[in-house]
Amino acid sequence: MRYFLTLLILIILSNTSFAQTGSRKGKISGTVIDATTKEPIDFATITIFKPGTKTVVNGISSDAKGNFTVTGLANGIYKVAIDFIGYKEKVFETVTINAASPAIHLGTILLVSTVDQLQAVTVTAKTPIIENKIDKTVYNTANDLTAQNGVALDVLKKVPMVSVDIDGNVELQGSGSVRFLINGKPSSIFGASLGDALQSIPASQIKSVEVITSPGAKYDANGTGGIINIVLKDNKLQGINGSVNLSAGTRLENGSVNLNVKKGNFGVGVFFSGNKQLNTVTKSSLDRISYNNTRDTINSLLQDGSNPTKRGSYQTGINLNWSITPKDEITATVGYNHFNNNSSGSTSQQQQYLLASSGILLSDIRSTRNSVSNFSANSTDISVGYKKSFKKEGHELDFLYNSSFGNNTVNAAQNSVYLNDNYPPTGLQSFNPGKENETELSLNYTLPVSKKLTIESGAKMIIDDLNNNVITDTLTTNGSYVNNASQTYGFNYKRNVYSAYLSASFSLFEDFITGKAGIRYERTGKVANFSGAEIAGYNTFAPSFTLQHKLGDSQSIKLSYTYRIERPDYGDLNPFYNISDPHNISTGNPLLKPEIGNNFELGYSKNFKNGANIYFAGYFRRNTDDMQQFTTYYDVLNINGTDYSAVSLTQRFNLGTQTSIGASLFASVPITEKFNLRTNIQAGNRNNVSPGLASVSAFAYRANLNASYQFGNNLLAEVFGNYNSSQKNLRSTRPPVFNYSLAVRKQFLNKNASIGITAANPFNRYLTQRQTSFGPNFNQTNLRMVPVQSFGLTLSYKFGKLQFKKDANEDNTPQLPDLGGGK
Structure with a gap:
């Protein structure tokens, strides 16, 4: 199949090329x-x-x-x-x-320099919003006004091929298996909760977002959907310079400070940023009808509650760059991240049992459940890299050490008070401290064999070590708490991944075709036991290729294939039961196997003379041992000797195959010199086939539109709207999402300072989400009212003198480090 597709695209490209570029x-x-x-x-x-x-x-x-x-x-x-x-x-x-x-x-x-040294320079360089490169798509955030008061999730909503739902779940070309990186390196900030982590990064700190849907052999094979790399702001220009960004709003406040100093061949940068989500109350309700195994009785469960939530975070760090010689460079970074999430809630419940034949009421249990959860996470990231350049251009040796050390704590409690006199109060409280350490060591070597062939190879070792302790106490009839042995335990999760790769960048047929091809080998070591369930190690061979043909200087077409996997994380494997809501319980599955993905993509890009550009990509993805969340209803579920009634149990399983076919389109069109339109459209069909279950074929789409207008006197306005359609899954339907935002920015002091006003969903206080789920013996509807309305004010200021004295080995454009071997 691969050879056939390659031959087919070569024939098509050759006919097109000779027609357009022969002369x-x-x-x-x-x-x-x-x-x-x-x-x-x-x-x-x-x-x-x-x-x-x-x-x-x-x-x-x-x-x-x-x-x-x-x-x-x-x-x-x-x-x-x-x-x-x-x-x-x-x-x-x-x-x-x-x-x-x-x-x-x-x-x-x-x-010849016009002056000996530039004392003060104001640079106006308009970076393109989207850059299409052979192995990635780059979204530059410099002129993203509507996200200026927000966080990373607000930026991701505008990135081509990326979709974000109301809960912060991110998909890349319809796949939720996405590998996230910061400045090309992993961070334990993503370990505890991806959605929370993405809400802790202020948008003002983000320089660009790199989307890699078909990663090559240099990249880790993990993540069947691909890689999203968040590049934070930095500056490598000579001199002293920096920036300050402050935002205040009705739901979110954030700020950041950056300072960079570079003298000769040594540079240092420091930053601090933080944000706070003000008290946000989400309202929710649940309506579930279920049957016992013999379908003699009907269980009706109604829940109605509210959940106030507060979030806060800050990040700080320092980075160093030292060009020892024009051929030897050392970089080092140290960063610290803190995040906390505090929530509480009160839920009214009514549980009724009825006879299925007559509808006669057998029992009516009414209660109020109060819950509280305090989550805190801290992580330290350390990175040291060394780059050796040889005499021949492009001949390089890179070494990278990267470690992330995380500590997190969860304190949670819930208790239920029954309105029926014959039911005593029930409750649990738990204390859950944990540590997560990840260390990477990688070595990369690049050898230009000729102008048309470059060989790259490298090796990498990843060491994951996580330990967690759960201490749970149960409320007794006398009002005191005693230890619950069945819900108290500790576990260690260890996973080592050893990898090596070989790849080549080449040019064929007088530059008619350029491309990259390679293969990566990864050995995933045996994972430590979870409650006696041993998880065996496994081998992965991941081939990949990308072929590109330029149709003149303004357009190109490319075809790519990549083999990817998704390794189950400790949260997917951990068999601990989360019983914060006794009627909706979740747990892990120690028997999960890695998901395997085979991804094809065909892309076309074109730049127009008036500044317009488009990028179109069609994709085909087939996952085997597809990992999906699956909900099963139990009339009575026994957990470690305790019976729980009317329970929906959710956990992940390997459920057959998933095939996705779709396309995405990005377009930026300057209607006039002052008025610009941008749009992202993505649509596709996903088909799930699972033994013993009904197959599900579902079409979904996402579309957004961004309009900006440049008034006089450095005044810019922007409007953004985004819509995600509903999506059918095996036993549920994801609701649609629509949100919109407005922003205005005024620049002054020679464009070194600006003030902005933002409004998110100004005419809608809540976004109503209706989700349905079902099974052989239950039907359930969840209704949530999520607060989305907010207003904000932003201030920013850039300062410092910039000197354009060039270092012999300097590149002022931050490059994505080698994600496979650390570059």
Whole structure:
């Protein structure tokens, strides 16, 4: 199948290419350096004009080594201009490309500084919102106004191919198995609760979000849906500079401070950020009708309650960068994260038993359940990297050490008071401390064999060590608490993953096809026992490839395949029963196997001369041993000797196969110079086939629209709306979600400062969510009213002097580290 698809795409591309680019094979190249320091100039602007006119034919920026190559030029005469801030422009008035000389090399181009040193520079560089690269899609957040008062989840709602529901659950191209990273590295901040972690990162701290739907062999194989990397803001420019961002709102407050200092070949940056979600009350109700095994009796359960919640978090850290020599660089980061989530609630319950034949009432139990939960998590992330560059460009050796140490504590309690006199009060209280440590050691080696072939290889070791203790006490009839031995225990979860990979980047048929291909091997070691259930180790071989063909300079098409897995985490495996609600209990499954994914993607991107751009991707995904949550109703469920009545038990199982076919579209269109529209549309069909269960085929879609208008006097306004359709699952239906937001920003002090106003769902205080679930012997409806309305005010200020003195080994664009071997 792989060979057939590859051959098919080659045939299609060849016909297209020869039709469009057969006469446009000329290129102009060169190297731009500082005339005084002899150091390369990164981001110098190279512009190709028609002679005697101001018509731009093509253009490009120089790379970190000062090199540039402009391709796809037809035979003819051109004018070439090379320019950079603080330097005098260099112009080549006549450069001729013809059949005899299709490739022109301008050699070393010396740019002369207009001043010895720039004392103060204001830079206005408009970064494209979306960048489509061969292995990832990058969403840049610089002009994201409606998320400026929010958190990472608000940013993710706008990212192509990503969808977010009201509870903070994230899907990538319809898959919830997503690997999250911060600055290309894992963090234990994601361990306890992904949704809570994404609500603890202020949007003002995020520089970009990188979406990798088809990760190559260098990346860890975990995550069948792909990888989302959140890149935080940093600055590698010479001098002292920084920024302050503050937001105040009716539901959320956050702030951040960044300070960067770089002198010569040494730089240091520090940051602090934090946010607080003010008291938020979610209202909920449940209506469930169920039957006993013989269907003689009917159990009716009604619940109606409210749940006030508060969240708070802060992050701080320091990063160091030292270029020991132009060929040797050391980077180090230390970060600390804190998060807390405090909730309480009161739920009224009515449980009735009736005869199925006549409807005669057998019993009517009414109660009030009060609950409280206090969660606190702290994590420290440490990273040290060393990069060795050799004489040949691109020849590199990278080493990375990365560790994340997390501590979390949960204090929870619940008690029920019955209105019936013959039922005594019941209750539980628990104390649950835990530790989660993850360490990575990786080594990467890159060898450019030729201009058209680069070999990469590496090895990595991941050590996961988690221990948890659960102490549970039960309320007695005399009002005191005694230890509940069946709900008190400790466990250790250990998992080591050893991996190695080999990949190649190549160019074929005179640059007709460029691509990457490779294979990754991972050995997942045996996991420690969970209550006597041993989890065996396993091997994974993960091949991948990406082929890309450029249709001229403005458009390209690519085909990719990747083999992925989803390893069950300790929360999926842990057999501890969560009985905070005795009628809705959840637990883990120690017998879970890893989910296997085979993913294909075909993408097309095009940039237009007026600044518009589009990206279209079609995908096919097939998961085997598909892991899904599954709810089973029990008339009576015995847990460690205690009977619980009318229980819905939820846990994850490997449930057959899941096949997803769909497409996504991103488009950015400047209607006028001041008015811009952006849209993300994603649609697909998901089919689940599970032995012993009815197959489920369901279509779902997501669409959003972002409109921005640039008024005069540095005033910008933005409107954003997002809709996620409902989604059928094996035994439930996920409700639809619609939200919208408005924002206005005014810049002043030479655009160094700004003030903004934001409004999220200003005309809707609550978002109503109606979810249904069902099984052979029950039907259930959950209704939630989630508060979504908020108003906010944001202030930001940038300060410092920027000096554009280039280091020989400097690249001011943060790069995604090697997620497989640590780069």
